[in-house]
Amino acid sequence: MGDSMVHFGIIGAAKIAQKISRAIALTPNATLLAVGSRSIEKAxxxxxxxxxxxxxxIYGSYEAVLDDPDIDVIYIPLPTSLxxxxxxxxxxxxKHVLLEKPAALNVVELDMxxxxxxxxxxxxxxxxMWMHNPRTAKMKEFLCDAKMFGQLKSVHSIYTFGVESNFLESDIRTKPDLDGFGALGDIGxxxxxxILFAADFNLPKKVIAFPNPVLNESGVILSCGCSLFWDDGKLATFYCSFLENMTQNMTVIGTNGTLHLTDFVIPYTEKEVCFSTNSKYESTSSEPLPNNHTIPTDLPQEVHMVMEFSRLVKQIKENGSEPEEKWPAMSRKTQLVLDAVKASLDQGSEVVEVGTV
Amino acid sequence: MGDSMVHFGIIGAAKIAQKISRAIALTPNATLLAVGSRSIEKAxxxxxxxxxxxxxxIYGSYEAVLDDPDIDVIYIPLPTSLxxxxxxxxxxxxKHVLLEKPAALNVVELDMxxxxxxxxxxxxxxxxMWMHNPRTAKMKEFLCDAKMFGQLKSVHSIYTFGVESNFLESDIRTKPDLDGFGALGDIGxxxxxxILFAADFNLPKKVIAFPNPVLNESGVILSCGCSLFWDDGKLATFYCSFLENMTQNMTVIGTNGTLHLTDFVIPYTEKEVCFSTNSKYESTSSEPLPNNHTIPTDLPQEVHMVMEFSRLVKQIKENGSEPEEKWPAMSRKTQLVLDAVKASLDQGSEVVEVGTV
Structure with a gap:
């Protein structure tokens, strides 16, 4: 593999692009080559x-970034409708495509x-980003442990944060023409x-949204939740909200063990990350304290994401490798479930089969 | 208030009675006077x-304990149907009545x-028991803090444990004629x-059980869950199961703060108990680690329960006080919600209004 850098271009000056521009700067095999916005002033x-x-x-249009022949990767933090x-x-x-979530307005668009x-x-x-945190692979090891964790039974995820009132009035994530999923797309x-990660990306069979989601005046989701079901009896629940204090809990329960963390999306610190486990095979005393796992992290998780993406791009550029299919496959499955949850919400919490909308 | 002891009698030799008999022994103002079972051998x-x-x-019948004139309190760990x-x-x-949960087969029986x-x-x-843990009052202080916690938005509780196969075959909690609620009554x-504790005992307006509860061959609930709704937009979820690894998470989210603990029913240790909070007013840094609260506990929570019950009994006996109404009121509200959840489960996850079944 050569020593050449992977060249990134960013289209759009969203807040999240700041994080990625910093991540590119911290990534050894990547460099930011261009930024384009709708006006040269914004860029x-x-x-x-x-x-x-x-x-x-610095470009005054998105097209100019796309037309730059030196750019390998376009990072797209634009509103979902774009x-x-x-x-x-x-x-x-x-250009290789690193796309902000939610990936698309629906799976039909994502498939295109x-x-x-x-x-x-x-x-x-x-x-x-959290998929690329070194912690995620460690969590997977525990979930794959047939003895300590056993067979997956249920997953419960919560992600909430309280936004300021100007967010509710002006952020793109509350505009139906820009990000129609609202909190469901942004944090759900x-x-x-x-849930899919814990279920080894086996899709649930059906979803049933909790009734009474909170919507803004334009009908954009501010709070919602859902229960998800597999044919083998596995169950998952999630809840997301723009209207509640920052909470990011993930609990995965198996027949023999439990995995738990309270900062699954954005870790509390960048220097080390934690999760806890307990297992009926770990607790020998009558006071079964959970086992806390600490993983030192040299780099923020978004840097690991840019590194992984750059590694794949280099393999394609320099070795003629095929693109890695697991990443688009994960996006597509997430979108399929997202679409089903949205449909259940739109239908007043009817049962919706995943993959049928 | 005099120095006389409060005299307890236990009817039934259930496993939970062991814990209470130990608790009575550890309670300064209580003493165990008699134990009765269906046979003198069992007692x-x-x-x-x-x-x-x-x-x-030692009595060979429940009646004999009830007829003992020296006994003040009857502790009843019998199956719910009794x-x-x-x-x-x-x-x-x-006799004053300390009754194991679930309190009754339905609110009509509980009212009797x-x-x-x-x-x-x-x-x-x-x-x-956990209501009497000193931690519970500390948690209440945080939940009542209008600044640090704010207004309650959602509550999420999980209580699961994995039972052995002989439990599934023989325990009273899996027999429809003894404990018809199964996991819902025992741990739900x-x-x-x-949820009621976090909501200051304001009843939810309606409940909707998750579909597909796991039932045994007799129709007794082994796993189930529910979402609960208030008119003001508050939401709660819970999930309980006899078929998954021990997990006991309680998460209470307000507009400004979150309370979280992972051993809310049976604390990990008897010497000290913990819970964590975070608040947007606590976190001054960009790395908002939760605030861990540790409360030293001199006595197990079941001792605090027996102490509180004995205190009330002494006030009635010695000062002619009225019985404390808050405890039966809490039981009745819990039973009302339990009945609504059971009705929703029985009706295939229909919406059920609390207090209408």
Whole structure:
């Protein structure tokens, strides 16, 4: 494998792009080559606010970034309703696509994006950062332990945070024409992903949303929840809200063990991360304290994401490898469940089979 | 207040009675006077297994304990289907009633018990031990903090444990004629209580059970869950199961703060207990670690329960006080929700209004 860098371009100056621009800077095999916004002023302001090197090219349009022949990867933090257009265009320009979540407005649109990536032999990945935290692989080891964890029985995820009133009035995530999923897409996405992760990406058979979701005046979801069911009796629940104090709990229960953490999306600290387990085979005393696992982390999880994406892009560029299929497959399954939950919410908490909407 | 002891009698030799007999022994103002079982042999075996003093009277019937004029309190750990008969009889014999949970087969039966207690001016309390843990009052302080916690938005409780196969075959909690609620009554009771506790005992308006509860061959609930709703938009969920690893999570989320603990029913240790909080007003850094609260506990929570019950009984005996109404009121509200959840389960997860079944 060569020593060449993977060149990133960012289209859109969203707040999340700050995190990714920092992550690219911290990634050894990646470099930020260009930033484009709808106006040159916005792009310049983004560069200035984020202390970008003067070598980063500043473009006054998204198209200009896509047309830059030196760019390998387009990172797209645009509102969900713009994903289809810009992700497909990027793929058609032979750019690899790192796409913010929720991936698309529905699985039909996502399939158009994924097909464009496949046809153009570019890598696709969504921006679910916690999947790349070294902790996630350690958690998987526990969940795969047939003795200590046993067989998966249920998963329970909660992700809430309280937004300020100006968010409720002006953030794109509360505008039906920009991010129609609201809290479900923005943060429920992580809950759904955590459930699929725990279930080894076996899709639930059906979902039933909790009744009475909280909607804003435009009908955008501010709080909602759902129960999910598999044919073998497994169950999951999740709850997400823009209206409650920051809480990010993930609890995975097996026949023999339990995995638990309270910062599954954004870890409390960047220096080390924790999760706890208990198992009926661990507790020998009558006072079975949970086992706390601490994992030192040299780099924030978003850097691990950019590193992994860059590694795959280098393999494609330099070795002629095929794009890695597991990442688009995870995105698609998450979207399928998201679509089913949205349909159940729209239908007044009717039972909805996953993959039928 | 005098120095006289409160005299307890136990009817039934259930496993939980071992814990209470130990708790009575550890309670300064209480003493175990008698144990009765359906046969003198069973009662003797219970006394021997629990190292009871030779001064404890051993009776071969429940009636004999009720007829003992020296006994103030009857502790009833019998199967739920026997609660109505024996709790009413105990009250009619002017005995104070400490009753294991679930309190009754339904609120109609519970009301007959509570009316008998009221008519005979005896104290009633159910055996929900964690309510008496010193931690519970500390948690309440946080939940009442209008700044740090804010307004209650949602509660999420999970209580599961994995039983052995002989439990599933022979335990009373899996027999429809003995404990028809199964896991819902035995452990869901605690989840419902935790939700009511967090909601300051304001009843939810309606409940909707999760579909697909796991039942045994006799139709007794082994796993189930429910979502609960208030008119003001508050929401709660709980999940309980006999088929999964020990997990006991309680998460209470307000507009400004979150309370969380993972041993809410049976604390990990008897020497100290913990819970964690976070609040948007606590976290000044970008790495908002939760605040862990540790409370030293001199005595197990079941001792605190026996102490509180004995204190109330002494006030009635010695000062002519009225029985404390808050404890039966809590039991009745818990039973009302339990009945609604059971009705929703029986009706295939239909919406059920609390207090209408």
């Amino acid at each position: 310049l302001k983004f560069a200035s606010n984020n202390g970008l090197s003067s070598e980063v090219k 994903h289809l257009r810009w992700a497909v265009l990027a793929a058609e320009k032979k 994006i994924l097909e464009a990536c496949k046809a153009n032999e570019v890598q696709f990945m969504d921006g679910t 996405w992580y809950c759904i992903r955590s | 003797l075996k219970f006394a021997s297994n629990n190292g009871l003093s030779s001064e404890v009277k 609660h109505l008969r024996w709790a009413v009889l105990a009250a009619e014999k002017k 018990i509570l009316e008998a207690c009221k008519a005979n001016e005896v104290q009633f309390m159910d055996g929900t 009771w605690y989840c419902i209580r935790s």
